[in-house]
Amino acid sequence: MTLDYITIDSPVGQLQLVADQQALIAVLWECEKLNRVRLGQLAENKNNIILQNTALQLQEYFNGQRQIFDIPLKFMGTPFQKLVWTALLDIPYGETRTYKDIAIKIGNINAVRAVGAANGRNPISIIAPCHRVIGQNGKLVGFAGGLSNKEILLKIEQNH
Numbered sequence: 001m002t003l004d005y006i007t008i009d010s011p012v013g014q015l016q017l018v019a020d021q022q023a024l025i026a027v028l029w030e031c032e033k034l035n036r037v038r039l040g041q042l043a044e045n046k047n048n049i050i051l052q053n054t055a056l057q058l059q060e061y062f063n064g065q066r067q068i069f070d071i072p073l074k075f076m077g078t079p080f081q082k083l084v085w086t087a088l089l090d091i092p093y094g095e096t097r098t099y100k101d102i103a104i105k106i107g108n109i110n111a112v113r114a115v116g117a118a119n120g121r122n123p124i125s126i127i128a129p130c131h132r133v134i135g136q137n138g139k140l141v142g143f144a145g146g147l148s149n150k151e152i153l154l155k156i157e158q159n160h
Helices: 049-062 079-088 099-105 109-120 147-159
Strands: 003-008 015-019 024-029 042-044
Touching: 003 049, 015 049, 024 049, 079 099, 079 109, 099 109
Parallel strands: 003 042
Antiparallel strands: 003 015, 015 024
């Protein structure tokens, strides 16, 4: 199955948005590591309504006009990864959580490292807000888009 994509400019660089006809599947970084997110064949399609809505809502987010996204999502990963990524959706705008907080939320306090690994493979960056997950000591740690972009996203949320 071929998935649709578009590329948009943003304050954190170019983002590649990937969707099928029903849901958003990925928001990928300009500096994306090979095989961090496996998607298969892609074809540019600027007419995909999911991608158009995602681009609009991301622009509103970057402009401080949107705090909650209203886009159908389709997480493609293991059951554990999907559990972690779904938990990310519950982190309120402008707040942060630790990997331990997420492990507790999913009911497995001993899964802190596994939560970190799943967080690093989150295919729907920004919308499933992995940028809101920080280290136990309050420091910014690991982020597929780079720590400088993580800082930019958190500052956008703090300023609005």
